[in-house]
Amino acid sequence: MSILIDEKSCLDGCTICDFFCPGDIIYREEKDKVAEVRYPEECWYCGICVDRCPVDAVSVIFPDSMKNCTTSPEIYMGNI
Ligand code: SF4
Numbered sequence: 001m002s003i004l005i006d007e008k009s010c011l012d013g014c015t016i017c018d019f020f021c022p023g024d025i026i027y028r029e030e031k032d033k034v035a036e037v038r039y040p041e042e043c044w045y046c047g048i049c050v051d052r053c054p055v056d057a058v059s060v061i062f063p064d065s066m067k068n069c070t071t072s073p074e075i076y077m078g079n080i
């Protein structure tokens with residue numbers, strides 16, 4: 001699971017991560033249930049859910065392929 005949500009911290013009635021996730025990966029449709037990571041395999045690790053959660057209830061677990069990446073970002077950005 002790439003995205004973890006702390007069930008004890010998730011606020012009643014909050015839908016911020018559901019609203020902001022650009023990939024429709026997190027859902028908070030029912031008030032009495034915590035936010036649900038419905039499509040973790042489609043997450044692209046942008047971190048918006050972590051950044052926007054008001055109680056720091058969301059954590060991102062980066063895959064080894066990302067943690068061990070040694071490719072310089074300059075290759076993608078070109079000579080700007
Ligand atoms: S933003 Fe945080 S508190 Fe709000 S629903 Fe998502 S995990 Fe819960």
Ligand code: SF4
Binds near residue numbers: 023024044048049060
């Ligand atoms: S890291 Fe980005 S894409 Fe992945 S669940 Fe969070 S907001 Fe959505």
